Amino acid sequence: MTVSRVVNGGSYVSPATEKRVKAAIRRLGYTPNEAARMLKGQRARMIGLVVPDLADSFFATCANAVQQVAGTHGYMTLIVTSERSVETESNEIAMMAARRIAGLLIVPSRVGADKRLRELEQAEIPLVALDRTLDGVDAGQVIVENAGGAEEAVRHLIAHGHRRVVCIGYDAKVYTIHQRILGYRRAMKEAGLQPEMWTNLTTAETTEALLRRLMNEPDRPTALFTLNNVTTIHALQAVRAMQLRLPADLALIGFDDFELAPLLDTPLTAVRQPALELGRSAARMLFDMIRRSREVGTDAKMERRIVLPTELILRASCGCNSHSS
Amino acid sequence: MTVSRVVNGGSYVSPATEKRVKAAIRRLGYTPNEAARMLKGQRARMIGLVVPDLADSFFATCANAVQQVAGTHGYMTLIVTSERSVETESNEIAMMAARRIAGLLIVPSRVGADKRLRELEQAEIPLVALDRTLDGVDAGQVIVENAGGAEEAVRHLIAHGHRRVVCIGYDAKVYTIHQRILGYRRAMKEAGLQPEMWTNLTTAETTEALLRRLMNEPDRPTALFTLNNVTTIHALQAVRAMQLRLPADLALIGFDDFELAPLLDTPLTAVRQPALELGRSAARMLFDMIRRSREVGTDAKMERRIVLPTELILRASCGCNSHSS
DNA sequence: TACGGATTTGATAACGTTAACTGATAATTC
DNA sequence: GAATTATCAGTTAACGTTATCAAATCCGTA
Numbered sequence: 193m194t195v196s197r198v199v200n201g202g203s204y205v206s207p208a209t210e211k212r213v214k215a216a217i218r219r220l221g222y223t224p225n226e227a228a229r230m231l232k233g234q235r236a237r238m239i240g241l242v243v244p245d246l247a248d249s250f251f252a253t254c255a256n257a258v259q260q261v262a263g264t265h266g267y268m269t270l271i272v273t274s275e276r277s278v279e280t281e282s283n284e285i286a287m288m289a290a291r292r293i294a295g296l297l298i299v300p301s302r303v304g305a306d307k308r309l310r311e312l313e314q315a316e317i318p319l320v321a322l323d324r325t326l327d328g329v330d331a332g333q334v335i336v337e338n339a340g341g342a343e344e345a346v347r348h349l350i351a352h353g354h355r356r357v358v359c360i361g362y363d364a365k366v367y368t369i370h371q372r373i374l375g376y377r378r379a380m381k382e383a384g385l386q387p388e389m390w391t392n393l394t395t396a397e398t399t400e401a402l403l404r405r406l407m408n409e410p411d412r413p414t415a416l417f418t419l420n421n422v423t424t425i426h427a428l429q430a431v432r433a434m435q436l437r438l439p440a441d442l443a444l445i446g447f448d449d450f451e452l453a454p455l456l457d458t459p460l461t462a463v464r465q466p467a468l469e470l471g472r473s474a475a476r477m478l479f480d481m482i483r484r485s486r487e488v489g490t491d492a493k494m495e496r497r498i499v500l501p502t503e504l505i506l507r508a509s510c511g512c513n514s515h516s517s
Numbered sequence: 518m519t520v521s522r523v524v525n526g527g528s529y530v531s532p533a534t535e536k537r538v539k540a541a542i543r544r545l546g547y548t549p550n551e552a553a554r555m556l557k558g559q560r561a562r563m564i565g566l567v568v569p570d571l572a573d574s575f576f577a578t579c580a581n582a583v584q585q586v587a588g589t590h591g592y593m594t595l596i597v598t599s600e601r602s603v604e605t606e607s608n609e610i611a612m613m614a615a616r617r618i619a620g621l622l623i624v625p626s627r628v629g630a631d632k633r634l635r636e637l638e639q640a641e642i643p644l645v646a647l648d649r650t651l652d653g654v655d656a657g658q659v660i661v662e663n664a665g666g667a668e669e670a671v672r673h674l675i676a677h678g679h680r681r682v683v684c685i686g687y688d689a690k691v692y693t694i695h696q697r698i699l700g701y702r703r704a705m706k707e708a709g710l711q712p713e714m715w716t717n718l719t720t721a722e723t724t725e726a727l728l729r730r731l732m733n734e735p736d737r738p739t740a741l742f743t744l745n746n747v748t749t750i751h752a753l754q755a756v757r758a759m760q761l762r763l764p765a766d767l768a769l770i771g772f773d774d775f776e777l778a779p780l781l782d783t784p785l786t787a788v789r790q791p792a793l794e795l796g797r798s799a800a801r802m803l804f805d806m807i808r809r810s811r812e813v814g815t816d817a818k819m820e821r822r823i824v825l826p827t828e829l830i831l832r833a834s835c836g837c838n839s840h841s842s
Numbered sequence: 843t844a845c846g847g848a849t850t851t852g853a854t855a856a857c858g859t860t861a862a863c864t865g866a867t868a869a870t871t872c
Numbered sequence: 873g874a875a876t877t878a879t880c881a882g883t884t885a886a887c888g889t890t891a892t893c894a895a896a897t898c899c900g901t902a
Contacts, residue, residue, distance in 0.1 A: 194881060196860055204880050221636055226615040227561065228858035230552035231887045238616075245581075252577045256570075259598060268612055271596045273584060287593055290551040291563075311546055428780050452777045455753050519851060521890055529850055553888035556857050 199224055230292060235317075239478060240270045240288040242281060242298040243322075249450055250421060250467050251299065254322065257471030258297060265479050267294070274301050282306050289315070295478045297322050303367055305329040318481035322474045324367040332481060333497045334474040338368050338447075341463040341502030342375030345445045346417055348461075348504060350383045352511045354415035354443060357385065358406060360399065360427065361419025364391040372419050372447055388413075393423055400430035407434065407442070415443040415510075421450065428456065439511040449505055459507035466500050473498050524549055555617060560642075564803060565595045565613040567606060567623040568647075573746060574775055575792050576624065579647065582796030583622060590804050592619065599626050607631050614640070620803045622647050628692055630654040643806035647799045649692040657806060658822045659799040663693050663772075666788040666827030667700030670770045671742055673786075673829060675708045677836045679740035679768060682710065683731060685724065685752065686744025689716040697744050697772055713738075718748055725755035732759065732767070740768040740835075746775065753781065769834040784832035791825050798823050 197205050198213040205213075216222070230236045241258050243251040255271055262269045270288055274281035278301050285308040288296065295318040298309075305313075305328035312319060312329075319331035326333070349357050359376045361369055373389060380387040393399045406413055418424040424446030436442050438458035446453075449464035480494055506512045522530050523538040530538075541547070555561045566583050568576040580596055587594045595613055599606035603626050610633040613621065620643040623634075630638075630653035637644060637654075644656035651658070674682050684701045686694055698714060705712040718724045731738055743749040749771030761767050763783035771778075774789035805819055831837045 197881090200860085204878085206880060209881080221639070223611070223615050223636075225556070225617060225858050227552050227555035227617055228887090229860080231550070231556055231857090231889090232859050232861085233887085236552065246571065246577045246584075247574065247581055249572065249574065249577075252571045252574075255596075256572055256598060259571075259596075263609075268595055268597065268616065270593055271580075271584075272593065273581060284588075286548070290548050291593065292550065292552055311548075314546070425776065425780070432780060450777075451750065452775075452781070455750070455757060455782060456777070456780055457782050522851095525890085529848090531850060534851080550888050553857085554890080556859090556887090557889050557891085558857090 195222075235294040236292045237266060238268045238270050238291065238293050239475075239482075240272065240285075240293045240296040240298075241322075242272050242274055242284060242296070242300075244274055244276045244299055244301065246271070246273050248421060250448055250465065253467035254299075254471035254474075257468045258475040261472055261475035261479065267479075274299075276301055278302055278306070282308050285309060285312065289317075293317065295319070295482045297474055297478055298326070299323045300326045300367075302365065303327050305331075316485060318478055318485055320474050320478045320481070323470060332474070332477045334470055334477060334500070335368075335498070336465045336470060336500045337502050338371035339375035339378070341465075341504070342372040342417070342419075342447060343379045344375075344502075344504050345447070345461075345463050346376050346379035347382075348506075348510060349415040349417065349443055349445060350379065350385065352415070352443060355385060356388070356411065356413040357415040357417060358388050358390070358413040359417045359419065360390045360393055360402065361423045362391060362393050364389075369419050376417060391419070393426065396426040396429050399423065399426040400433055403427065403430045404434060407436070413442070416445075418444070418446040421446070421448040424448065424460070424462075428460075432457065438509045443511050444509045445504075453505075454507060456509075458509045459513075461507045461510035461512065462505050464503045464505050466502075469500055473500065520547075560619045561617045562591060563593045563595050563616065563618050564800075564807075565597065565610075565618045565621040565623075567597050567599055567609060567621070567625075569599050569601045569624055569626065571596070571598050575746060575773055575790065578792035579624075579796035579799075582793045583800045586797055586800035586804065592804075599624075601626055603627055603631070607633050610634060610637065614642075618642065620644070620807045622799055622803055623651070624648045625651045625692075627690065628652050630656075641810060643803055643810055645799050645803045645806070648795060657799070657802045659795055659802060659825070660693075660823075661790045661795060661825045662827050663696035664700035664703070666790075666829070667697040667742070667744075667772060668704045669700075669827075669829050670772070670786075670788050671701050671704035672707070673831075673835060674740040674742065674768055674770060675704065675710070677740070677768060680710060681713070681736065681738040682740040682742060683713050683715070683738045684742045684744065685715045685718055685727065686748045687716060687718050689714075694744050701742060716744070718751065721751040721754050724748065724751035725758055728752065728755045729759060732761070738767070741770075743769070743771040746771070746773040749773065749785070749787075753785075757782065763834045764836040768836050770829075774830055778830075779832060781834075783834045784838075786832045786835035786837065787830050789828045789830050791827075794825055798825065 195213055197203055198210050239262055241255060246252055259269045272284045281301050289312055297320050299322045305326055309329050319329060321331045321333050323335060346357060364370055364373060377387045390402055418427050438444055446460055446462045449462035453460040453462055520538055522528055523535050564587055566580060571577055584594045597609045606626050614637055622645050624647050630651055634654050646656045646658050648660060671682060689695055689698060702712045715727055743752050763769055771785055771787045774787035778785040778787055
């Protein structure tokens with residue numbers, strides 16, 4: 193139909209016809225059926241985004257950024273939460289595959305690629321791993337300097353004179369946590385100190401129990417490094433319950449900054465990740481890959497791995513600026 | 518094809534053929550093309566969700582809940598942020614309409630229904646307004662007791678002996694804000710006090726400027742009621758910058774609770790909204806409407822308006838429990 | 843044995859779009 | 873003025889699924 197030409201623009205339509213068609217479109221309230229377009233064109237103008245949890249402000253910010261970029265390309269984003277479950281993640285990928293998404297951004301629940309992801313790869317759907325790495329498939333990668341950021345933070349604590357710096361968190365199997373632990377170990381080793389990690393803390397209760405135990409030991413820790421947002425909050429809750437004073441009784445640096453960190457009882461020193469930039473870069477990379485997979489010719493190599501820097505935000509909880517607390 | 522029968526179950530297929538078909542499906546890595554299904558069946562197995570901002574934990578929680586409910590129905594959720602812009606919202610609704618969503622959940626940017634929404638209504642796509650009301654279209658409604666929650670909070674401040682209770686926030690044109698102001702006025706009037714509202718505070722700077730001015734007046738306010746999350750945080754930042762003590766210099770209650778509220782300098786008293794329940798109820802209502810629009814017979818009236826209660830969470834910033842701060 | 847019904851499989855068409863082609867004119871070039 | 877090219881409108885077919893219909897097979901019973 194000539195209508196298609198009018199809607200999609202481009203080729204030879206006389207101004208008169210164009211006007212008539214547009215009038216008809218308005219009169220009838222016509223909306224192109226995306227399903228039919230998709231059926232014809234093989235791929236939907238949608239991309240998928242899998243994150244562990246939308247309630248986590250870090251991922252929410254990423255999602256926002258991804259959506260904005262997708263919007264500028266006329267694409268919609270199918271956002272889905274894996275709830276940190278490998279099975280849920282797998283099912284959701286399958287549902288997205290059925291909807292013939294044009295590309296997938298994923299914060300993988302585990303390092304090894306899911307079977308469904310390999311199916312997507314075979315179907316030549318561009319893949320970008322966001323925040324975490326993904327092995328076993330050919331995927332783009334956008335991550336932050338986890339190890340470096342952690343190392344800088346722990347070095348800072350050591351520079352304040354702390355000798356027993358304990359590192360706590362959850363799930364060392366997750367790529368980001370693993371990397372941060374690496375950074376922690378590097379900093380400790382460099383200073384000739386004994387690393388000490390607890391990475392099985394799922395709840396506020398277990399976190400508090402651990403801290404109570406540690407703080408009752410004779411040579412008790414004087415500084416704490418928390419490996420992720422959730423653990424940081426659990427630690428803060430425990431610290432309040434135990435009526436400890438930050439940083440006098442215990443210095444604290446958390447990995448991942450958040451909006452309210454400056455407003456806490458003691459403002460929190462934290463390693464800030466560029467969440468917005470992360471989402472944006474990943475989305476851009478994905479659309480680059482999508483474009484390339486369409487145009488056959490252009491095979492100039494593109495950057496498939498981006499590592500963004502972190503920033504140590506000094507506030508009071510590490511021992512700096514304690515006057516302004 | 519017989520394949521369709523196997524995939525969708527139901528009618529007459531011999532066990533032998535079924536086995537053969539399933540084997541072939543596995544062997545070939547076949548996934549039903551949702552686009553074609555949709556083209557045939559008129560509506561996609563997707564619902565839409567429009568929220569103002571995913572970075573706001575309240576909406577993020579709602580989104581999470583909606584997605585879970587959708588998942589149990591085998592539907593995916595097209596989440597989109599309007600960024601509080603009426604125009605963006607309108608475009609996004611159009612894109613969703615093109616994708617032939619089965620239903621739409623929306624936190625409307627303004628009370629009057631958008632033209633696109635009326636188009637959806639004409640296309641008989643079920644609509645549910647979430648958190649805010651929507652006029653001019655036939656839509657379900659799930660909201661919280663905004664007026665009642667605000668009234669309870671302000672009454673509480675008055676009971677603490679405060680006489681000049683100032684109410685600040687942004688955008689009285691938004692339904693929720695409007696309702697909360699109503700509750701504030703009711704409580705003030707009941708106590709024979711003069712209401713005093715400032716609802717043009719978009720940034721942390723303007724908020725601080727206002728507070729500085731007010732606190733320099735001779736009969737300065739002793740209590741503050743903030744109308745939304747963002748303003749609450751701006752107020753907290755201002756309070757810190759001005760080195761005021763909560764609740765001694767200024768008592769504060771905020772509408773909308775958040776995870777870190779108990780961990781603030783002075784733990785924040787807040788009106789908690791049941792975000793999870795809100796999202797869940799709205800999604801359930803939508804799927805109810807979708808089901809009904811398919812089955813022609815069942816026309817038993819269903820509840821199209823749900824109002825959920827709020828809860829005043831007493832912490833230290835209102836003047837209660839100040840010892841535990 | 844023949845007949846009605848239950849069970850199973852296959853064929854056909856249609857959903858709305860667009861790529862590729864067919865014509866038909868109008869405009870331009872030599 | 874003839875040949876070429878640019879511009880415009882319309883036709884046909886195909887994307888993958890499923891509703892509907894048609895055909896084939898099997899079973900039990902009169």
